[in-house]
Amino acid sequence: MTAASSPKTDESITNLTAEVLDIDPAALKSWIEHASDWTVANVLTLDTAIEAIIILAAISVGFMIDKISSAKLAQVINRLHAPHIVKRVLQKIRKSLAPVSIFILLSLCLTFLPSMIPDIRLGLVDAVTRLTAAWIVIRLVVQIVHNPTMRNVIAFITWSIAALSIFGFLDDTVEALNATSLTIGDFQLTALTVVKCLFATMIMVYIASSISRTVERRLINIPAMTSGSRLLIGKIVRIVLTILAVMIGLTMAGVNLSALAVFSGAVGIGVGLGLQRGVSNLFTGMMLLMDRTIQPGDVIELSTGGIGTVKQMGSRCTEVITLDRRSYLIPNEELVTQPVINWSRGGRESLVSVVFGVDYSHNPHQIITLARATTDGHPRILQFPEPSCLFTGFGDNSLDFQLNFWIADPENGTAGIKSEILLALWDVFDQHDIKIPYPHREVFIHNKS
Template identity: 35%
Template sequence: MDPDEIPPEIVDAEARALQQAMGEITGLVSQFETFMASLLRPWNAYQVGIVIAVMAVALLMRHIFGPPIRAWMASREGWPKWRMRILAIIHRRLFMIFFVISIWLVVGVMREVTWPSRSFLLIIVAELTTAWLFVVFVTRLIRSAFLRAIVRYGAWTYVTLEILNLRDETVSILDSVGFNLGDARLSLLTVVQGVLVVTALIVIARFLTGTASGRIQRNEEMSPSMQVLAIKFLQVTFYGIAIYAGLRLTGIDLTGLAVLSGAIGVGLGFGLQKVVSNLVSGVIILLDKSIKPGDVISLGETFGWINALGARYVSVVTRDGKEYLIPNEDLITSQVVNWSHSNEFVRLDIYFGTSYDNDPHEVRKLAIAAAKGVPRVLSHRAPVCHIVGFGDSSVDYILRFWITDPTGGLTNIRGNVYLALWDTFRENEISIPFPQREVRMLDKPAD
């Protein structure tokens, strides 16, 4: 809109709001100057000195009682973690706790021995520190450090303004700083309210999601993939409702989101194909239950077990401790070997050869007996041994056996079976041939 086309009533409203804000700021500055000047009065200066003395006493008490309390906490080995966590929070806030207790004791004594006006500053300090301490303990219930910091500092600011009777002036100043967006007006007060309301609703949504996720994970009737899908659905639903409700409660007009959604659609068409493909592939994987947490898979050169299913990728941990983050799209479009998809039984094959001088019937019996004696090899699915060919220097065999714990490793179980074959063959004089070559040194012909 051209500046000349702005209605005069809007210009006048903005000018009045700005003039009112300047008046509020001037009033606050005047109150601050008056307060600083009042500190020079005898009784106010005495109260400031009392506050400093109480701080010194609180520091001394923390220095005296802090180490014994910490030693006592260290001796509580059998206590639950939540109780130890509360004790740790209390130990870190010993100075503030001692200060709050001491300042209220001083306020009680001052009210008894002198006039109420002589303890006015002490009461304000006591109320502020008590409210701050209460906010600290309440916000510890929020697990996210980022959300905890936002809620804590926001609550500290609010209770400070409320106790100092500056809330109305602050609201007026924040509301006067803003601009018009069509028929709506966006002010700094609206932004602050939106952040606080949305943050509070997100904290509630996070708590509800965590509680519901714990119950879903304890439900043994649901498969792991369905548990992950249900948890993801709840997260998207609760967080979406929290953001939408927060914006609506703040008074922000959401009709403009239609334009934003169109812009997002254009962005998806140009640069977010892979992201969307991985998100859709993740939903497909959860729905068709092709893989789930705990499955052992092979994808190309990667062999390991599924650690977690994410919205964009799957975490696969290998036997050497490496964690591969494989995009969900690769698990849909590539050939994946799932060693534990329908059941946990895995058959392994090893090859070996013996001399033509050994009886093949005896070799087969000894090989089967050796495999049965190896831990992890199943006995109810008995190993089998077959001749697969007559080589140049050996009779070739294949030994097949079954296991039910591929997460325990495949190379190590093959190695253990090979060692069992070696020991059994040596005890029964079964020879394992190997290529032998004869080198002849020819005399050099005479000239």
């Protein structure tokens, strides 16, 4: 059996708490007594229990109505002969069926219960009803925001402000946030300013992003512009609008931008050092688009030997699709600092060379004629410029040749066509009994005895 705590124990706990929080013990004790008296007088009462039962009953019935009727309402809305936008609005309202039902039930209670039970108190029911109405209106209004995360954040923040206002805590909350501040020289930064800055900047950046996406979609419909020009203009519009959005958001929150000059300069240096590679990739990507050395659709060969097609050029990296259908994300900076072969620049035709050798017993003129014949009729080999076969030298074990031809589709790779030409050379050499040499070594053993 646990003994009841003594007054001395309660007083020592109060003093310890006051010491930790750095508050006057007498003031803390007075506040605790006041909070306890208010709780007993306003919360732990029969009227509050009745209101809680009414609210819980309305919530249960509301969710039950939603569970029973939601699927049927969806079918009815889909069968309506109405414009798509009307159906979409009705579907959004259907998804709010539970809070709408709760609001209707609580409103009926507020309308009829006072006439049936004259002395009943419905202050808590009234507050919950207004909270539910605010939630319904906010959820319907924020449907214009397409980003789900942004939509939920805006709805939560707006509803929280509405809740504080309904319960009468908004002014106290604003005063508490305004009283919490950080002073940097002559500039005072309060918690309220930070909250307003974050909210205003978030809204303005989202609006800027939506406008930039709209501009990029409109640019796609202009056939006279190249894909690189569209991408460059889209990047510039997005960057400019984002900077303007941040500045407008700070100004709307009441921040004096001139007072932040020194502080923002120091922060800018730190952020610049931390994002050095990212900023470098951003501007090198814009440089590539401006000088058009690499554009979406070009076939490029990297310093590592890989060949692929540029699919898209982003703010941080460029996506290249290789012949084996793998997607490689290459930082833009590497495309400027590392050697890159652009097969599409100056024409799509690409020269392919196949090196081979034959035995010294054969006529080089015959070999050149047979080798050139292997390129005739091949669907990937161009007949102009004309294929050629060169006699390149007398090797250690063979007569060396180089067969050159041009293709118009380097994005499909060169390994496959080299393999086909080598097989064709093997077949024609086999038909004419031409030998392909291999190294010979002679070992002499000297007997000293």
